[in-house]
Amino acid sequence: MSQFNIEYEQIAQGYKLRIHPSFLKEKVAYMQQSALLSTTGLHENEHVTISDVTESENEIQLTGSSIHFAVKTNLKSQKGTCEYLDVEMEITYNGDSGLDAGIQARFDLIGSGRPTWMIPGAFYKENRFAHNTRMYPRYDYNGGDQEKLESDFWAFRSDRAALPAVFAWNEHFCGALFTEEMSELGLSGLGFIGNEAGTAIWLNFPYREEPITFHSPVDPHPADCETHHWIPGEIVHLQYKVYVGDSSLHAYDPFVRELYRQHQEMYPLNPWMDLKKAADLTAHGLHYWHYDPKHHILNETAAFDREFNGNVGGKGDRPHMHVGWVSGAQYAYALLAYGRQNQVDDYTQAATQVMNKIASGLSPIGIFWAEWKVDKGWGTGWNPNNKWLQARTISEATLFMVRALQFEKQHGKNHSEWEKAVRSNLDFAVKCQREDGNFGSYYHCEEGTVEEWDGSGGILWIAALLEGAKYFNDDTYRQAAILAGEYYQRFVLNEFIYGAPEDVHLTPTSEDAYNAVVAYVLLYEENENEKWLRLSRTAADWMMTFRWTYNLEFPEFTMLRQLDFRSRGSDQASPSNQHLHNYGLFCVPEMLRLWRYTKDNYYLDRTRDNLACFLQCIAREDGDFNAYKGMVTERYYNTNCFQPKGMLLTLSHAWSVGVILYAAQEAQAYADELKIMG
Incomplete structure (x- = not known):
């Protein structure tokens, strides 16, 4: 043997x-x-x-x-x-x-x-x-x-x-x-x-x-x-x-x-539609079900059951908006891109208003507030302390505000208030960065002190700073990003990346893996240092341990069995939040570029799986799996955790809709290689 x-x-x-x-x-x-x-x-x-x-x-x-x-x-x-x-x-x-x-x-x-x-x-x-x-x-x-x-x-x-x-x-x-x-x-x-x-x-x-x-x-x-x-x-x-x-x-x-x-x-895949159809539906869903034209926010949730929602005074909908993560800038950016490229003015105007709202919400220390709530205004989000702001939420918002600025500039549009807000956030990141490159994970919203140094919650500052360096032509940002890359590699090499989501304090999650992939792919693109490429690969490999390789056997009478939902390509949220989610679509563009740099088809195949999986369960019309057109659930229950196996959460989430819209548009450039619909 x-x-x-x-x-x-x-x-x-x-x-x-x-x-x-x-x-x-x-x-x-x-x-x-x-x-x-x-x-x-x-x-x-x-x-x-x-x-x-x-x-x-x-x-x-x-x-x-x-x-x-x-x-x-x-x-x-x-x-x-x-x-x-x-x-x-x-x-x-x-x-x-x-x-x-x-x-x-x-x-x-x-x-x-x-x-x-x-x-x-x-x-x-x-x-x-x-x-x-x-x-x-x-x-x-x-x-x-x-x-x-x-x-x-x-x-x-x-x-x-x-x-x-x-x-x-x-x-x-x-x-x-x-x-x-x-x-x-x-x-x-x-x-x-x-x-x-x-x-x-x-x-x-x-x-x-x-x-x-x-x-x-x-x-x-x-x-x-x-x-x-x-x-x-x-x-x-x-x-x-x-x-x-x-x-x-x-x-x-x-x-x-x-x-x-x-x-x-x-275990075969079973996408319900192609990338274009998915983008059309989720653009509609994000605008129609989640955009609040009165307050210019993307409501975090919209209940499937609208009659029930009316009976409970609208409490099935959550009139809150995080600036990143579960709502906010990333999804406004995706809607903005769709609106401009498809000449849908309502979408473009709505996305612009959301971006304006986010840019207006700077905390006393010069970074974005984490969350806006009806009747309460700006606040700190879901952190362990109500005076803390979390690095991942803020850096992700900053990253997509920069991307929105770059996109708008290409279309002849300038937004000085967005620029001021982004600059303020990037300057804070540089100022709070420790000598070893660590940005910290939580900041006191009034004093600006780093309250928690542990974890890799700040790793997305790398991406925000690199894209900010290009937009503002500021080498200070680039140098801070490279220093941070040296620091955060310890989490990747230790195969234990943790601290990304606000609500699961210092927990290893699939979201930490996505953020590491984005950060190190962008670092590699900055100077083509092979070390950054190796770290990108290691982070991507660890990410794949959260990704389903097989199709679950759902109980006979459950919704996911009746829909013939194929779990191959879905991701576990985390050991703490055990349900399937689609947030892996966040790093689809970086994963596809990583495939091109490495010529490793494993990354293409598993990214194709991720896309194909979540081209399922996008409501194609009102009443589809008891949802309304363009809605997407946040949770698919894979085991005996939170809910019985085979159920899905009957709420549409802004991020679950928005991340499909984002990935479907970004993946179009690779449609021939992906061949998702045969």
Whole structure:
């Protein structure tokens, strides 16, 4: 077997199987496998021991048994993007009467060092800092406090993961297990443990959620441990894959790419329309349902059910506007571009009025206020402290105000108030920047002090400053951006980028990945330094761990099943906000340029997936999936979190509509390469 050496150890009950990666020199670096019957929980299991082994050139067959089961296992070495083992298990129940139980395939990682983890889209490293204000599962080597969602072991449903795989690292190597979302025993599961007793990863058939089920940050549920009812003589077949890589934190990437390559063939896309139709519909939706001509804002939400909205005094609509992120400048820019290019004056005027509103909303420290509310006016947004303004929201607004200025200048239009506002924001970023390049994540709205230095919430200042440097011909901005690129690379190289959204304090999110891609692609375009290109690729690869490679099996009578919604190409919002969202469209232009610079078709394919996925569920006419023409939901529920799997949130969000409008227009230049509609 080319990559894997298989070793056996005679023990009292039979054999232990060891999978040793031959390309690693350390003899301590191997994974030790045993199949287990999960009856009462993680720590009480019925072991299957191996009684017979046959070996050929690329294949090993194992036969074993336990008290209730006979197991035949076939391990075959495979090589695609990387080398891995395909494992097939035939399990026969030999009991005399029915038994409720599940099967667990567990591998122990032999070696030293505290482990680190990744379940794509669902769990990253320790996943949450102890001081984080947002509650969601956290790994604690010493056990932690389960009431605070802390534990040294976790097990999850596979549908929480963008790719149903569990990765573990120690000082010597990376090991991973993968299985498909669904098995002959139903929904599968993923798990891990790491403490003084050792490190292990496993697959559950059917799933188990332990020690607590993460239903929402404010509503954790008890453990959910599914079992299968076995009948005498029943035979079940299960499949999974084993991967071993080196100890680098990027060792996940070859296996993710290989599984994606296979899933491309297995799980088809299903776009409902082409890019032009999507732009037409979302321009209509953003203007008709979200633009407020009285206050010149883009309302953050519009309820699907307009009768209900009338019955509750309009409370289904949210008459608020963030200047970036969930509303504001990015989407006004997209509407402005559509209006000018298609001669729709109403759209152009509305977008211009929104930009005017944002430009008028400078805080005492010279940067944009984060949010405007009816009856309250300007404020700080959804931050941990009501005196704080968050760097990501402000820098994103600044970036798209600069882009709007550039666009308008090309059309012979000048906006002096926009220029003054943008200058004020960029000057603040330069002024508050630390000597090492850090812009900080939160600013006191009255004093201008940096209140939180941790996180990468300020990374988008890089993009805003680079585009500002070109527009204003100011090298100070360019130098600040380059210095920041040196600082923020630590988050990318550590494969743990966190702190972007206001509402999930210091949390790793897909949005952090998007922002890093935008920042480093623009840095590469500034001076063609290959280091920036490598960082762009690393950020993009990490971003792809949030992106679905497969199509979820939605329950039969749910809305997403009835719509035949294909999840391949969608992104998990974050380990804290576990739902599918379309914010990845934010970096479509940078991803397409990254593909051209690298000639790596993986980036083109996965960006095509992202676009194709969200050319679904744009309301084509009033009544389409109970929405109105041009509406787009914010949330598609992929698992037992917030709402039942297969539901969608019955609110249209300005950002969810606007980011499709933005990406659909930006992607038009690549329409021939994308070939989304065949």
